[in-house]
Amino acid sequence: MTAYLITSVSVVGAAPTDLLIRDGVVAEVGPGLSAPDATVIDGTGLVALPGLVDLHTHLREPGREDAETVESGSRAAALGGYTAVCAMANTSPVADTAGVVEQVWRLGREAGLADVQPIGAVTVGLAGERLAELGAMADSAARVRIFSDDGHCVADPKLMRRALEYVKAFDGIIAQHAEEPRLTEGAQMHEGEVSTRLGLIGWPAVAEEAIIARDVLLAEHVGSRLHVCHVSTAGSVEVLRHAKARGVRVTAEVTPHHLLLTDEVVSGRSELASPALANNWSPAGAYDPVFKVNPPLRTAADVAALRAALADGVLDVIATDHAPHAVEDKECEWAYARPGMLGLETALSIALDVLGPQWDLIAERMSRAPARIAGLAGHGVDPAPGVPANLTLIDPAARRTIEPAELASRSRNTPYARMTLPGRIVATFLRGEPTVLDGKAVK
Amino acid sequence: MIRHLLSGADLDADTATEILDTAAEMATVAGREIKKLPALRGRTVVNLFYEDSTRTRISFEAAAKRLSADVINFSAKGSSVTKGESLKDTALTLQAMGADAVVVRHPASGAPHRLANWVDGSVVNAGDGTHEHPTQALLDAYTMRARLGRLAGLSVAVVGDVLHSRVARSNVLLLSTLGAKVTLVGPPTLIPVDIAAALAPGTDVSYDLDSVLPNVDVVMMLRVQRERMNDSYFPSAREYARRYGLDGPRMRRLPEHAIVMHPGPMNRGMEITPEVADSPRSTIVEQVTNGVSVRMAVLYLLLGGNNR
Numbered sequence: 001m002t003a004y005l006i007t008s009v010s011v012v013g014a015a016p017t018d019l020l021i022r023d024g025v026v027a028e029v030g031p032g033l034s035a036p037d038a039t040v041i042d043g044t045g046l047v048a049l050p051g052l053v054d055l056h057t058h059l060r061e062p063g064r065e066d067a068e069t070v071e072s073g074s075r076a077a078a079l080g081g082y083t084a085v086c087a088m089a090n091t092s093p094v095a096d097t098a099g100v101v102e103q104v105w106r107l108g109r110e111a112g113l114a115d116v117q118p119i120g121a122v123t124v125g126l127a128g129e130r131l132a133e134l135g136a137m138a139d140s141a142a143r144v145r146i147f148s149d150d151g152h153c154v155a156d157p158k159l160m161r162r163a164l165e166y167v168k169a170f171d172g173i174i175a176q177h178a179e180e181p182r183l184t185e186g187a188q189m190h191e192g193e194v195s196t197r198l199g200l201i202g203w204p205a206v207a208e209e210a211i212i213a214r215d216v217l218l219a220e221h222v223g224s225r226l227h228v229c230h231v232s233t234a235g236s237v238e239v240l241r242h243a244k245a246r247g248v249r250v251t252a253e254v255t256p257h258h259l260l261l262t263d264e265v266v267s268g269r270s271e272l273a274s275p276a277l278a279n280n281w282s283p284a285g286a287y288d289p290v291f292k293v294n295p296p297l298r299t300a301a302d303v304a305a306l307r308a309a310l311a312d313g314v315l316d317v318i319a320t321d322h323a324p325h326a327v328e329d330k331e332c333e334w335a336y337a338r339p340g341m342l343g344l345e346t347a348l349s350i351a352l353d354v355l356g357p358q359w360d361l362i363a364e365r366m367s368r369a370p371a372r373i374a375g376l377a378g379h380g381v382d383p384a385p386g387v388p389a390n391l392t393l394i395d396p397a398a399r400r401t402i403e404p405a406e407l408a409s410r411s412r413n414t415p416y417a418r419m420t421l422p423g424r425i426v427a428t429f430l431r432g433e434p435t436v437l438d439g440k441a442v443k
Numbered sequence: 444m445i446r447h448l449l450s451g452a453d454l455d456a457d458t459a460t461e462i463l464d465t466a467a468e469m470a471t472v473a474g475r476e477i478k479k480l481p482a483l484r485g486r487t488v489v490n491l492f493y494e495d496s497t498r499t500r501i502s503f504e505a506a507a508k509r510l511s512a513d514v515i516n517f518s519a520k521g522s523s524v525t526k527g528e529s530l531k532d533t534a535l536t537l538q539a540m541g542a543d544a545v546v547v548r549h550p551a552s553g554a555p556h557r558l559a560n561w562v563d564g565s566v567v568n569a570g571d572g573t574h575e576h577p578t579q580a581l582l583d584a585y586t587m588r589a590r591l592g593r594l595a596g597l598s599v600a601v602v603g604d605v606l607h608s609r610v611a612r613s614n615v616l617l618l619s620t621l622g623a624k625v626t627l628v629g630p631p632t633l634i635p636v637d638i639a640a641a642l643a644p645g646t647d648v649s650y651d652l653d654s655v656l657p658n659v660d661v662v663m664m665l666r667v668q669r670e671r672m673n674d675s676y677f678p679s680a681r682e683y684a685r686r687y688g689l690d691g692p693r694m695r696r697l698p699e700h701a702i703v704m705h706p707g708p709m710n711r712g713m714e715i716t717p718e719v720a721d722s723p724r725s726t727i728v729e730q731v732t733n734g735v736s737v738r739m740a741v742l743y744l745l746l747g748g749n750n751r
Binding site: 287 | 636
């Protein structure tokens with residue numbers, strides 16, 4: 001096993017120091033380290049963070065290997081600075097049995113580019129009718145702790161209550177895709193001024209907020225853990241703020257795209273939430289399905305509320321909702337396109353743009369908190385002597401223009417094409433072994 | 444001149460007026476024994492229809508033929524998802540055939556915008572989903588101007604299912620551009636959110652048809668599908684007709700000079716009674732006639748007019 005000596009690197013934003021990685025762990029941290037047998041990486045100007053952890057990734061395998069595989073998605077993750085990703089259950093077949101979650105887990109191990117932690121479906125076939133064998137998935141080799149029907153809401157209140165209660169037996173957590181399905185039938189984008197102008201059926205904010213309000217009350221009633229996926233509205237933030245103040249065991253995530261983009265991009269306008277980016281970027285035209293996502297892009301007021309909530313902790317986590325789609329599923333009419341965007345290879349850059357160089361906050365929202373929620377031992381721990389060497393090195397001064405063809409993902413549906421973003425991942429280490437060096441995947 | 448006509452918002456007042464003036468010239472052709480101009484000889488116009496709409500298709504077909512264009516009718520019913528080739532592949536096919544203009548009707552909002560990315564020719568939106576139908580708005584404006592002598596300062600009520608109406612969106616945009624005042628009337632369930640901010644500041648909304656009628660120059664009735672009651676937009680066809688349908692007594696609340704319009708096809712007995720539809724105030728048949736002249740003007744200006 002090779003040793004690595006990273007010199008003059010800022011660990012989570014602190015003054016530059018040296019960092020020695022040996023035998024899979026961080027061996028030493030301190031100035032002036034020497035290790036003649038170690039490969040030296042000049043960390044001048046770089047920032048070391050605990051390896052990023054994504055609570056919300058779609059790897060598409062099994063079923064849509066043309067869009068992504070566990071291996072290609074893991075490579076995209078490593079290039080994005082991630083050492084662990086939680087793989088959503090809406091594959092084909094659905095990850096609703098021990099067999100499927102073990103398959104995904106094993107594929108992740110074989111790829112060896114990031115720890116792939118499967119998420120199990122809450123209900124059989126994501127159909128929302130009866131519970132999947134949650135205990136069997138928890139007891140499997142994949143040791144599933146997060147359960148989600150993501151892509152679908154567990155809309156039946158009784159079923160949601162039972163799921164929340166049931167997973168307490170193995171310290172599980174239900175991650176809810178909050179969308180009242182009756183309020184979003186046929187919905188194509190955020191319901192508001194832009195949907196009216198474009199003649200697209202609206203996805204009203206209340207459809208998300210109503211489910212979150214119900215679920216925090218259910219979680220409080222049964223004393224269970226609830227995680228809310230991809231929070232997208234200002235109203236949801238207020239519901240969560242209220243619930244957290246009451247002591248409800250609820251955590252919540254926000255995606256990079258909901259922190260940056262607004263529904264105006266669907267009309268072909270370049271009004272972004274981030275003025276710094278608006279000057280050098282505009283969408284390719286109106287109705288471009290690369291911007292179709294569920295929940296939909298919201299308004300500038302929602303973006304502002306999400307950013308504030310991310311800073312003050314009402315939102316715990318940035319999660320990518322990395323959702324690869326084949327070209328033919330996006331190069332079509334808006335209404336027929338599948339919802340979802342790539343995210344793994346751009347998330348850190350968006351976070352840097354949105355939060356600035358607040359490294360401790362970035363580490364908390366993108367590594368420590370998600371690792372804690374997912375129960376991933378050895379992840380989300382700041383580099384210090386003795387801890388597993390799961391970390392990533394970032395060059396915050398670098399800027400890069402996103403070219404879809406250059407992404408490691410099998411799919412090309414990034415909403416940030418031709419956008420110039422701050423920050424670049426220089427290296428990523430998984431248990432002391434590099435998965436990325438010099439900005440390139442090692443395998 | 445603009446390259447595509449995708450939205451009423453593509454037209455500024457000068458361009459819209461140029462189209463209406465050109466349409467007036469085109470209308471004189473219809474009165475001749477030989478109803479044909481050589482303006483677009485050798486040019487190819489494709490009617491690409493993903494929805495059944497005989498009236499719109501034959502209107503465009505007649506318009507293109509009167510200008511001597513070669514017309515190809517491409518009926519592509521069924522969505523790209525369920526069967527057949529994708530919109531992009533169809534676009535590339537039309538491109539390879541050398542289509543100078545593609546007139547597209549599509550059930551998905553924004554499909555003409557997508558198409559415009561993939562073909563070099565002009566794209567004319569002949570109705571996309573619940574978005575827009577700009578040539579309908581142009582023919583409506585033409586009809587108002589022909590009947591009432593002006594557009595600026597007119598008060599126009601657009602009544603019915605605004606939420607699902609591409610005709611309403613295009614009319615709000617175009618009429619506002621041309622200085623008319625639009626009031627949208629219907630049950631609150633069928634008026635989309637933030638409509639004035641979305642389309643044209645100054646657009647009014649009313650839920651009370653009777654209070655609006657005495658003050659308008661034009662009342663435009665929109666088609667309302669009875670099936671909407673199954674999705675709770677209104678309780679029953681009967682209640683809809685009672686509150687928002689235009690019948691004889693309501694028509695008599697209109698000022699003497701006011702006209703009644705309908706883009707067709709009508710649901711007689713639902714949004715409009717036969718007494719109104721067949722009254723002298725009704726412009727419904729004129730609208731069809733004017734549609735050909737307006738579409739001639741659009742094709743002429745996009746393809747053969749000032750830009751070549």
